[in-house]
Amino acid sequence: MRRFLALTLGLALLASACDSSPNPTASPQASEGPFKKGSGTLRVLAGSELQDLAPVLDEVKAATGVTVKLTEIGTLDGIEKVAAGTAVREQDAIWFSSNRYLELHPEASGRIDVSTKVANSPVVLGLRASKAKELGWDQHRPTWSEIAEAAGSGRFTYGMTNPAASNSGYSALVGVAAALAGTGRALTSAEITTLTPRLQPFFAGQSLSSGSSGWLADAYVQRQSGGAPVDGLVNYESVLLSLNAGGELKEPLTVVYPADGVVTADYPLTLLSGASEQARTNYTAVADFLRRASTQRKIMETTFRRPAVPGIELTKSFGPTDGALVELPFPARYGDATALVTGFGDTMRKPARTIYVLDVSGSMKGARMKGLQTALLGLSGTDNSLSGELTRFNGREQVIMLPFSTTPSAPRQFDLPVENRKPVTNQISGYVRGLAAKGDTAIYDALTQALELAKKLDAADPKRFTSIVLLTDGERTVGPKLPAFKTYHAKLPAKIKTIPIFTLLFGESNVGEMTEVSKISGGRSFDARSGSLAGVFKQIRGYQ
Amino acid sequence: MKRLWIIVPTVVVLAALGAGIGWYLGVDRLETVRGVVGSEKAPFFADQRVKDAFASHGMRVEVDSRGSREMATTVPLDRYDFAFPSSVQAAERVKQARPATGTHSPFWSPVAVATFTQITDLLVAEGVARRAPEGHWVLDLGKYLDLAKRDVRWDQLKGNVAYPARRDVLVTTTHPGDSNSAGVYAWLALHQLGGGAQALDEVVKLFTDQGGLERSTEDPFEKYLTQGLNYTPLVLVYESQFVEAALAGTLPRNATLMYTAPTTPSTHTVVAFDGAGDKVGDLLVRDPQLLQLAAEHGFRTDEATAASVLARVPGAGPALPLKLTGIVPAPPAEVVDSLLTTLDQRLRQ
Numbered sequence: 001m002r003r004f005l006a007l008t009l010g011l012a013l014l015a016s017a018c019d020s021s022p023n024p025t026a027s028p029q030a031s032e033g034p035f036k037k038g039s040g041t042l043r044v045l046a047g048s049e050l051q052d053l054a055p056v057l058d059e060v061k062a063a064t065g066v067t068v069k070l071t072e073i074g075t076l077d078g079i080e081k082v083a084a085g086t087a088v089r090e091q092d093a094i095w096f097s098s099n100r101y102l103e104l105h106p107e108a109s110g111r112i113d114v115s116t117k118v119a120n121s122p123v124v125l126g127l128r129a130s131k132a133k134e135l136g137w138d139q140h141r142p143t144w145s146e147i148a149e150a151a152g153s154g155r156f157t158y159g160m161t162n163p164a165a166s167n168s169g170y171s172a173l174v175g176v177a178a179a180l181a182g183t184g185r186a187l188t189s190a191e192i193t194t195l196t197p198r199l200q201p202f203f204a205g206q207s208l209s210s211g212s213s214g215w216l217a218d219a220y221v222q223r224q225s226g227g228a229p230v231d232g233l234v235n236y237e238s239v240l241l242s243l244n245a246g247g248e249l250k251e252p253l254t255v256v257y258p259a260d261g262v263v264t265a266d267y268p269l270t271l272l273s274g275a276s277e278q279a280r281t282n283y284t285a286v287a288d289f290l291r292r293a294s295t296q297r298k299i300m301e302t303t304f305r306r307p308a309v310p311g312i313e314l315t316k317s318f319g320p321t322d323g324a325l326v327e328l329p330f331p332a333r334y335g336d337a338t339a340l341v342t343g344f345g346d347t348m349r350k351p352a353r354t355i356y357v358l359d360v361s362g363s364m365k366g367a368r369m370k371g372l373q374t375a376l377l378g379l380s381g382t383d384n385s386l387s388g389e390l391t392r393f394n395g396r397e398q399v400i401m402l403p404f405s406t407t408p409s410a411p412r413q414f415d416l417p418v419e420n421r422k423p424v425t426n427q428i429s430g431y432v433r434g435l436a437a438k439g440d441t442a443i444y445d446a447l448t449q450a451l452e453l454a455k456k457l458d459a460a461d462p463k464r465f466t467s468i469v470l471l472t473d474g475e476r477t478v479g480p481k482l483p484a485f486k487t488y489h490a491k492l493p494a495k496i497k498t499i500p501i502f503t504l505l506f507g508e509s510n511v512g513e514m515t516e517v518s519k520i521s522g523g524r525s526f527d528a529r530s531g532s533l534a535g536v537f538k539q540i541r542g543y544q
Numbered sequence: 545m546k547r548l549w550i551i552v553p554t555v556v557v558l559a560a561l562g563a564g565i566g567w568y569l570g571v572d573r574l575e576t577v578r579g580v581v582g583s584e585k586a587p588f589f590a591d592q593r594v595k596d597a598f599a600s601h602g603m604r605v606e607v608d609s610r611g612s613r614e615m616a617t618t619v620p621l622d623r624y625d626f627a628f629p630s631s632v633q634a635a636e637r638v639k640q641a642r643p644a645t646g647t648h649s650p651f652w653s654p655v656a657v658a659t660f661t662q663i664t665d666l667l668v669a670e671g672v673a674r675r676a677p678e679g680h681w682v683l684d685l686g687k688y689l690d691l692a693k694r695d696v697r698w699d700q701l702k703g704n705v706a707y708p709a710r711r712d713v714l715v716t717t718t719h720p721g722d723s724n725s726a727g728v729y730a731w732l733a734l735h736q737l738g739g740g741a742q743a744l745d746e747v748v749k750l751f752t753d754q755g756g757l758e759r760s761t762e763d764p765f766e767k768y769l770t771q772g773l774n775y776t777p778l779v780l781v782y783e784s785q786f787v788e789a790a791l792a793g794t795l796p797r798n799a800t801l802m803y804t805a806p807t808t809p810s811t812h813t814v815v816a817f818d819g820a821g822d823k824v825g826d827l828l829v830r831d832p833q834l835l836q837l838a839a840e841h842g843f844r845t846d847e848a849t850a851a852s853v854l855a856r857v858p859g860a861g862p863a864l865p866l867k868l869t870g871i872v873p874a875p876p877a878e879v880v881d882s883l884l885t886t887l888d889q890r891l892r893q
Contacts, residue, residue, distance in 0.1 A: 100756040103759070104756070106892065110617075110618050113608075113610075113619075114608045114610060117766065120767075120770065182710055184710055184712040185711075185714070185753035185755070186752060186754060186756075187755075261709070261710070261711075264771070264775075266767075273618065273620070280608075284606075284608075306770070306771070307770055308770060309770065310769035310789065310792075311792070311793070311794045312770075320774070321774060322797060323662075323706075323707050323709070323772070323773030323774060324774070325774045326709040326711060326774070327774060327775050327776060328711075329753075329754060329755030329756070330755040330756035332752040332753075332757075333752070333891070
């Protein structure tokens with residue numbers, strides 16, 4: 001008996017040691033065939049909105065043996081990396097909510113290999129239920145032009161991502177522009193100018209901007225409890241339905257499906273040209289798992305994306321089907337697609353008021369000052385890359401520089417015209433080159449002054465989207481401390497209190513304090529301790 | 545207790561032996577053959593019965609899906625034993641990109657338009673579609689091209705309550721620079737319009753008016769299957785895709801198929817780069833089981849097999865003709881090639 005037991009035990013041990021499947025609980029559904037296998041890691045450059053698929057990716061690992069490592073990046077930065085051919089050096093695949101813009105890019109389109117559509121989600125408007133009811137949109141589906149009119153006359157406010165940084169904002173821009181053009185075919189550059197006066201009212205209603213869809217949803221939740229809540233969000237249907245299911249909303253969102261159509265994301269997991277054979281094997285295994293009916297159902301039920309694979313019945317939470325939700329055409333050419341984004345920045349959007357609060361204390365001397373100057377010169381027009389072109393200072397923008405050291409310096413204001421921006425951007429460049437590092441670090445004196453200035457400017461010219469960027473490389477050394485600033489901040493009128501402060505973690509700056517400052521204002525902190533300052537300044541442009 | 549010292553090594557040896565035998569039996573002795581195929585053929589190669597059929601000949605066929613035209617441009621052909629584009633013309637281009645050891649044409653399929661009954665009703669009322677004597681739907685290419693040229697929108701069709709969308713009446717296709725089906729469509733349109741510079745402008749417009757185009761034919765068809773009429777009312781497909789979905793029961797509500805008049809056959813062609821690729825092509829042409837399976841995935845092999853498969857398409861489904869009329873012969877490869885090169889330049893400028 002003892003011998004038998006020992007034999008069984010020995011075999012069992014050995015069997016488990018030889019078992020190639022890392023997780024014995026991951027067994028395929030009989031009808032779907034055996035799992036394809038890979039090994040190691042599939043490195044994927046991905047949009048931030050895909051983070052919610054983490055639980056599915058754990059199952060991918062269990063079933064296929066492949067770890068999918070997502071590296072978050074904005075759509076545009078991603079395209080630029082693919083186009084430059086640098087993406088494939090560090091990554092095997094890309095995964096954004098859409099490849100449409102990338103496929104139009106003359107340099108990027110040849111650098112992608114096979115792609116696999118994983119899900120679908122249209123970009124639509126979500127409004128808090130009482131506001132939707134007030135507008136009658138719980139009963140009647142408005143057209144984009146009705147939506148634009150209501151937004152323009154201040155009947156509701158909304159948040160949306162920046163089309164130059166994120167796919168959901170870009171899809172919304174394409175959708176509203178195509179719908180307002182009403183031609184029934186893809187929009188061309190020539191039509192954009194004529195459309196601008198009709199698009200401006202829509203964007204006038206935007207009171208919250210973001211460089212990523214995920215952060216936008218979080219900011220919306222946070223703004224509910226402040227003094228200046230936002231009425232709704234333009235985002236993926238999946239994000240809006242997830243918010244409704246998430247239990248953090250004071251009031252559920254009514255999902256408004258514009259009567260004249262939408263643009264839909266299709267989440268293509270795409271192998272990069274030149275990826276290794278192992279990467280290709282891993283890619284195939286991962287794609288196979290993601291498209292199984294059981295996985296598709298799970299993606300639908302947990303992330304509210306519609307399935308990409310036929311034969312799966314939609315759950316009740318999804319909006320109109322059978323032709324009631326028309327797909328609007330995307331531009332056909334790269335030039336047209338790009339003209340739409342630059343047009344958004346220069347002529348359509350609510351113009352920005354951008355205040356840069358810049359530490360020029362002694363510690364900034366040398367490479368740090370040089371880095372700051374390069375970043376700001378890039379935004380003034382010296383950066384000729386695609387991302388440079390789409391993040392530069394825009395027509396109609398008001399840029400204010402407020403350097404500080406022992407005390408804040410006098411702020412300097414630059415107003416960019418709609419056209420012929422060059423003389424003003426030259427002035428900005430000249431000013432930036434003249435910045436010199438000296439003295440102490442009076443962070444909160446400077447921030448207070450920036451907010452007072454914003455208050456004054458907003459009273460005179462309220463139809464702007466105001467934000468503050470704070471760059472410091474060290475701790476406060478003189479002037480008021482954080483608690484005093486917080487007391488001051490708490491007493492500000494709602495509109496000023498909700499001016500987002502975007503802080504950079506840089507040099508030896510106080511991470512805790514910088515995070516706190518961004519948090520109380522509804523802003524965000526960005527890590528510039530590794531990587532280029534210019535890259536982070538460009539990233540922040542998506543939020544301004 | 546002392547005997548344990550004997551038992552443990554014995555167990556280990558036995559177990560190791562057993563594991564070794566298990567490993568030997570578990571690893572198949574199949575030769576892996578790699579191919580790059582037009583996406584509409586991916587479901588065929590993914591079918592377990594197809595895998596088993598190849599396995600019985602000692603082969604495991606692994607495929608990647610790409611657009612037929614991409615195969616001659618951006619696909620790294622070096623890593624494959626064969627390419628399997630969707631037409632003889634595309635196969636010619638592939639052969640120019642990498643020399644072939646042989647070509648094999650196992651089956652064909654006409655391009656057609658996947659749509660919905662409420663849409664065919666509208667097009668019939670407009671005089672653009674009609675029912676053929678055999679019972680299947682036909683899209684009159686000439687009349688359709690006239691609507692497209694005049695930018696007629698769905699919401700401008702008289703009495704249209706079924707789909708009053710503010711979108712042009714336009715077939716959704718793939719990119720002609722990437723994919724064979726769009727190339728066939730472009731050629732049929734140009735042929736219908738009689739050729740020449742003005743006709744070419746009109747063909748370019750058929751694509752630019754659509755906006756962003758997918759790279760391979762299965763992508764728009766899959767959106768037709770999953771998003772239905774939300775996606776678009778008219779999608780260019782191969783007949784085989786539609787038949788395959790009909791048999792699988794995955795067609796959307798009110799789905800139906802329209803054949804363009806005229807239409808042209810698309811002969812799916814294996815371009816083999818080595819012996820293994822040739823073996824795959826040869827099996828596809830000769831093996832009765834693989835031919836039967838191809839027919840069940842909607843491809844036209846011989847008439848008798850096609851008849852038996854079409855007869856099994858669910859009764860409620862659309863009428864599918866055994867014999868197609870109004871077929872024009874496919875154009876020479878160099879004609880298609882020069883058209884597609886021009887179109888690609890015009891679309892990417």
